[in-house]
Amino acid sequence: MKKKILLGLVIFLVAIQFVPISKTNPPVVQEQTLSSAVEPSVTPQVLTLLKGACYDCHSNETVYPNYTRAQPLGWWIKGHITAGREKLNFSEWASYSGKEKIKQAQECIEVMEQGRMPMKSYVWMHPTGKLSDQDEKILMDFFAQLGG
Numbered sequence: 494m495k496k497k498i499l500l501g502l503v504i505f506l507v508a509i510q511f512v513p514i515s516k517t518n519p520p521v522v523q524e525q526t527l528s529s530a531v532e533p534s535v536t537p538q539v540l541t542l543l544k545g546a547c548y549d550c551h552s553n554e555t556v557y558p559n560y561t562r563a564q565p566l567g568w569w570i571k572g573h574i575t576a577g578r579e580k581l582n583f584s585e586w587a588s589y590s591g592k593e594k595i596k597q598a599q600e601c602i603e604v605m606e607q608g609r610m611p612m613k614s615y616v617w618m619h620p621t622g623k624l625s626d627q628d629e630k631i632l633m634d635f636f637a638q639l640g641g
């Protein structure tokens with residue numbers, strides 16, 4: 494009996510490997526992005542930090558690590574990307590109203606202060622997500638400017 498359950502589990506795990514996630518990112522329309530749509534302009538330093546810590550889930554420039562080919566891990570990660578983009582997408586920044594932009598910027602400060610973002614599981618796997626106190630300050634100052 495135990496053997497059958499184990500075999501079933503192995504078959505299941507093998508089978509789900511044939512259901513990959515889509516790694517096709519929505520298009521990046523340059524004029525819609527945070528970098529194009531923001532005054533004061535985004536400095537290269539801020540952009541590097543954002544790309545390293547937030548863009549994989551909050552932009553259309555997601556880079557998918559190889560391990561997203563392994564299910565159910567890939568499904569789980571894809572879930573974060575879909576939910577993250579829905580909440581906040583720096584590639585579609587220009588589509589937000591003035592009010593929404595301010596709210597988004599304020600929420601960015603909030604989630605960083607609370608240590609909720611970048612997600613812990615992301616930081617474990619991505620050295621670029623590990624922000625020093627100074628990196629955090631640079632980003633929060635940027636968001637403070639953004640939120641007026």
Ligand code: HEC
Binds near residue numbers: 548600
């Ligand atoms: C691994 C994916 C991932 C990364 C990396 C990530 N986020 Fe998120 N983010 C999410 C998900 C998923 C949600 C929606 C669920 C939630 O609120 O926890 C979210 C929600 C948010 C929200 C909305 C919060 C709310 O309460 O509605 C903000 C603001 C945010 N993230 C900012 C950031 C910032 C800023 C960074 C980088 C410093 C970042 N995130 C990095 C996945 C991510």
